[in-house]
Structure formats: structure tokens, C-alpha cells
Amino acid sequence: MLSDSTHNQHYMDYHKLFCNIPKPFAFLDLDQLNENIRTVKSICRNKAVRIASKSLRCVPVIQYLLQTGSPFQGIMCYTASEALFLSKNGLDDLLVAYPVWDEAMIHSVACAVKEGKTIILMVDCDEHVERIASIAHREKVVLPVCLDMDLSVSFPMLHFGVYRSPLSTLDAFLQVAKTIHESRSVRLDGVMGYEAQVAGVGEQTPYQPLKNLLIRLLKKHSVRRCSRIRKEWIDALSQEGLTPRFINGGGTGSLSETAKEETVTEITVGSAFYSPTLFDHYRNLHYQPAAGFALEITRKPRSDVYTCTGGGYIASGAAGSDRLPRPFLPKGASLVKMEGAGEVQTPVRLKSKLHLGDPIFFRHAKAGELCEHFNELIVVSNGAIVDRFPTYRGEGACFL
Ligand SMILES: Cc1ncc(COP(=O)(O)O)c(C=O)c1O
Numbered sequence: 001m002l003s004d005s006t007h008n009q010h011y012m013d014y015h016k017l018f019c020n021i022p023k024p025f026a027f028l029d030l031d032q033l034n035e036n037i038r039t040v041k042s043i044c045r046n047k048a049v050r051i052a053s054k055s056l057r058c059v060p061v062i063q064y065l066l067q068t069g070s071p072f073q074g075i076m077c078y079t080a081s082e083a084l085f086l087s088k089n090g091l092d093d094l095l096v097a098y099p100v101w102d103e104a105m106i107h108s109v110a111c112a113v114k115e116g117k118t119i120i121l122m123v124d125c126d127e128h129v130e131r132i133a134s135i136a137h138r139e140k141v142v143l144p145v146c147l148d149m150d151l152s153v154s155f156p157m158l159h160f161g162v163y164r165s166p167l168s169t170l171d172a173f174l175q176v177a178k179t180i181h182e183s184r185s186v187r188l189d190g191v192m193g194y195e196a197q198v199a200g201v202g203e204q205t206p207y208q209p210l211k212n213l214l215i216r217l218l219k220k221h222s223v224r225r226c227s228r229i230r231k232e233w234i235d236a237l238s239q240e241g242l243t244p245r246f247i248n249g250g251g252t253g254s255l256s257e258t259a260k261e262e263t264v265t266e267i268t269v270g271s272a273f274y275s276p277t278l279f280d281h282y283r284n285l286h287y288q289p290a291a292g293f294a295l296e297i298t299r300k301p302r303s304d305v306y307t308c309t310g311g312g313y314i315a316s317g318a319a320g321s322d323r324l325p326r327p328f329l330p331k332g333a334s335l336v337k338m339e340g341a342g343e344v345q346t347p348v349r350l351k352s353k354l355h356l357g358d359p360i361f362f363r364h365a366k367a368g369e370l371c372e373h374f375n376e377l378i379v380v381s382n383g384a385i386v387d388r389f390p391t392y393r394g395e396g397a398c399f400l
Contacts, residue, residue, distance in 0.1 A: 007331035014294075014329060014361055017380055023296035023359055024310045026374035028061065028274075028389065030381035032290035036273050037068055039287060044071060044259040044267050050095065050248060052270025054078040057371035059089050060389040065273065066091075076248075076268045080105040080121070082392075082399040087117050095120045095146060095190065095248070097268075098164075099128050106132055110139040120189050124148045124165040129179045129186060136185035144189035145180060146248070149173055149233060151193045151226050153218075160218050161197040173233055177242055191234065192248040194268075195226045195258070199251030202281035205322075216283075223257045230263045253282055271367040277326050278315070278365050289328060291370055291377065294359040295346060304349055305336070308360055311346030313373050315365035322365060329361040330354070372398075 018027070040049065049071045056062055065072050074093035077083040080102075083094040099122050100106055109119050123129050123145045136143040150168040152161020167173045180188045203215040226249070234247060250258030252271040258264055271279055275287035295308035315323040324341050327333035333350045335341060341362075348360050364370040371377070375394035379387035392398065 004331060007329065011329040011331070011361070013383060015359060017383065017385065018294060018359060018378065021294075021378055021385075023294050024374075026291065026293040026370055026377050026391075028058075028377040028379050029288075029290050029292075030379055030386065032275075032288035033061075033064075033273055035288045036275055036290055037065065040255065040269055040272050041068075041071065043255050044269075047071060047259055047264060048073050048246070048266035050074045050076045050266050050268045052076045052097075052251070052268050053082065053086065053368075055252075055270025055367035056273060057368035057392045058377060058389050059086070059091075059392075059395070060387075061273070061377070062086070062091065063089075074246075074266070076270070079399045080109050080119070082397075083119050084108055084112060085392075085397055085399075087112055087119065093118045095192075096122055097192065097194075098122055099124060099148075101128075101131065103131075103135065106135045107139065110136050110141050110143060113143055114139060114141045118144065120144045120146050122146050122148050122192065123176065123180070124150075124167050126176060126179045129176060129183060133183040133185040142184070143186050145186050146190035146192050146244075147173065147177060147180070147188060149191060149193040149229070151195045151222075151229065152197060153222055153225060160222065161195070162200075164194070170233055170236055174236060174240065177237055177240065181240070181242060188237075188242055188244050190244045190246040190248060191237070193226065193230055194251065195222060195249065195254055196251070198222050198226070198257060199254035201253070202278070204283050205281045223254075227261045227263070230261060234263050252279060252287075253285065256284055274364075274367040274370070276315075276364050276367045276370070278322060289363050291367070292328070292361050292363045293325070293370065293374065294361050297348075297354055297356055297358050297360060299345075300356065301347065304351060305347050306350055306354055306358075306360065307345055307347045309346075310344065311341040311362065312343045313341065313364055313370065315369055317366075325362045325364050327360050327362050333360055 053075050076095050076097045080096050080100045083096050148165040150165040198219050203212050247265045249264040250267040258267050274291035295311050297306045298309045299307040327348050333348050336347045371391035377389045
């Protein structure tokens with residue numbers, strides 16, 4: 001925990017550093033990012049790390065991570081068009097983590113694979129496999145696919161996990177694996193199981209001690225169950241003569257647990273690098289806020305309220321106050337409950353004395369979504385602005 005004077009110094013440093021940049025702007029603190037890279041690498045020493053591009057949405061940042069070397073290898077993309085865009089930017093081993101149905105899109109992927117690119121499509125049912133196989137057959141190419149297993153847990157009255165893959169039993173999983181095996185136009189390259197209820201749910205949210213306790217118990221149960229299921233299902237696959245190149249699991253919030261699973265060969269990590277506020281309430285996560293945005297104070301409606309221009313950058317997911325951006329510098333700044341972060345005006349409650357034109361620095365609730373609101377990240381390191389990285393939006397790219 002940083003002291004008040006360190007926080008004040010941090011605010012003053014950023015204030016000085018960015019004094020000539022028109023607000024609002026987004027920034028990336030390279031020193032904090034490097035710290036997060038070190039933390040991720042120290043946790044998953046024995047696994048490869050696939051970078052979740054949706055949580056970065058900035059090609060130079062993805063390239064920066066990859067050039068730091070092992071264990072970073074491969075990208076988890078969120079749409080086929082994004083994978084093609086990254087491929088054109090020289091990146092490869094692109095796993096599209098969510099199924100693609102659009103025929104023209106699958107066709108474009110088939111053409112890229114034909115040219116020697118590695119783009120892997122996600123499947124979770126026979127229809128997915130058959131559609132990809134028929135397009136691949138037409139193009140005379142064999143497309144690599146990844147089978148998505150459902151790792152959610154259903155209790156009476158509670159579904160703990162996400163509703164994505166229908167493959168929740170070994171039989172159903174093996175059935176689709178068999179369809180892939182029997183096709184001459186697709187091949188099983190990987191298996192993915194995303195334990196969202198472990199990776200995406202914090203167990204240390206303030207003011208809910210009982211719920212936190214329940215979440216901890218459920219997460220513990222899920223970690224054991226995921227590990228057992230993954231092993232059983234992958235063993236069953238190999239008995240059928242199928243040995244995928246990679247077994248992908250996890251995310252930022254489950255890194256240390258997933259890293260202990262022998263069956264898993266690679267872990268996906270994205271959010272850890274920017275470290276947005278949704279990851280503040282996990283017991284064992286210690287990442288540094290590396291990305292954020294600054295708004296300008298343009299009004300003072302009261303002595304303890306400063307109103308800024310812009311700010312309504314709300315995160316996706318079940319709507320709630322945890323999806324709002326949070327002012328973090330100066331320390332003690334908070335949003336006004338009745339207004340939240342507004343489309344054009346965001347009032348901030350703050351005791352310390354600031355002036356019109358001063359910045360207030362915020363963190364987004366989610367990682368990559370920040371980049372959908374800004375064309376570039378102003379990159380700082382060692383007390384200086386060292387670069388400007390175009391975001392996807394800055395490159396005119398918009399995928400979802
Ligand atoms: C399939 C999949 N794997 C992994 C992740 C983890 O990403 P992050 O590290 O950004 O939390 C996600 C996030 O939504 C996901 O959908």
C-alpha cells in the first residue's frame with residue numbers, strides 16, 4: 001500500500017509529465033507494465049503464455065510483450081477479422097477464442113492458412129466443424145481447430161461460470177473430437193477450457209464478507225474439479241489417438257492455480273498487463289495500474305467537487321458500479337454516486353485543492369476496452385514521454 005505522500009508525488013509527477021498533452025488522453029506506464037510482465041513470468045515459469053489481445057487492443061503493446069521472449073508465445077484473438085489484422089501486422093499463432101460462423105470470414109482464414117499462417121478456429125459442436133470443413137475442402141486446405149470444453153459448474157439455483165461451450169460431458173466432448181478426427185479438412189490443434197468462475201471472479205470485494213467466503217469455497221471446488229476434468233478428458237482423447245499441440249486454460253485471475261495443472265500446456269493472460277480495477281479484489285493478485293486515462297477539470301460546482309469533461313467509459317458485463325472507471329490520482333478522489341461517469345461531464349468528489357485545467361487520472365474497469373475510446377496510448381517511462389502507441393481504434397480497426 002502506497003503512503004499518501006507517495007500518491008501525491010505520483011500525481012504531481014504525472015501532472016508535470018503530461019502538462020502539454022490535450023485532455024482527455026489515455027496513457028501506458030511502461031515501468032508499471034514491465035513490473036506486471038515480471039510478475040506474470042514469475043508465476044507461470046513452466047507454462048507458455050498466450051497473450052489475450054482483447055485485453056490490450058494495441059499492436060505495439062502485443063509486440064512489446066512478445067519481444068520480451070519466453071514464455072510469451074501466441075495470441076488469443078477475439079474475432080477472425082482481428083486475427084487476420086494481426087497476421088497482416090506480422091503476428092502468428094493466432095487462436096480465435098470464440099466460434100466464427102460467417103462464411104466469408106472462414107474463407108479468408110482458409111486463404112491465410114493456405115499462405116502458411118497459423119490461425120486456429122474455435123469449435124464446440126458438429127455444426128461448427130462441418131461448416132469449417134466444407135469451406136476448407138473447397139479451398140483445398142486443412143484448417144486447425146481448437147475444441148472448447150465447458151468448465152462451468154451448475155448447482156441448483158446457481159450456475160457458477162459462463163454460458164459458452166455446450167461440451168459439459170466427456171461423451172459430448174469426444175463426439176465432436178471424433179467428428180474432427182474423421183474430417184480430412186480440419187485437424188484438432190488444441191483444446192481450450194476457460195474456468196471463468198475462477199479467473200474472472202474476485203473473492204475480496206469490499207463490504208460483502210459472506211459472499212466473499214462463499215466465492216472462495218466455490219472457487220476452491222472449481223479449481224479441483226477443472227484439474228480433474230481436464231486430465232480425464234485429455235487422457236481420453238489420447239486413448240483415441242488424438243494429441244493436441246496445446247491445452248489452453250486460465251486467465252489473469254486464475255494464473256497461479258492454472259499454472260499448477262500438469263495437463264495445461266499454456267495459460268492465457270491479458271488483463272494482468274494493464275491491470276484494470278476489476279482485478280483489484282483478488283486475494284493473490286498484485287499487479288500495478290499500468291494503463292489509464294486523464295480528464296480535465298473544467299468546472300468547480302462546489303468546493304469539494306470538480307467536474308471534468310468526458311469520462312463515461314463504462315465496462316461491459318453485468319451492469320453495476322464495478323463497471324465504472326475509477327479516479328485514482330489524486331488519492332481520495334471518488335465518483336458521485338448519482339451521476340457516475342458521464343457521457344460529457346464527470347463530477348469527482350475530492351478534498352484536496354485543485355484548479356481548472358488540472359488533470360484527474362482514472363483507471364478503466366476492464367483492460368482492453370479503454371483502447372476503444374482513444375486513438376493512442378501516450379507511453380511514459382522513467383519520468384518522460386517515450387512513445388505514442390496507436391490503439392486498434394487509432395489504426396481504424398474495430399472488431400466488436
Ligand atoms: C477464453 C478466454 N480465455 C482467457 C481469458 C482471460 O483473459 P484476461 O487475462 O484478460 O482476464 C478470457 C477473458 O475473457 C477468455 O474469454
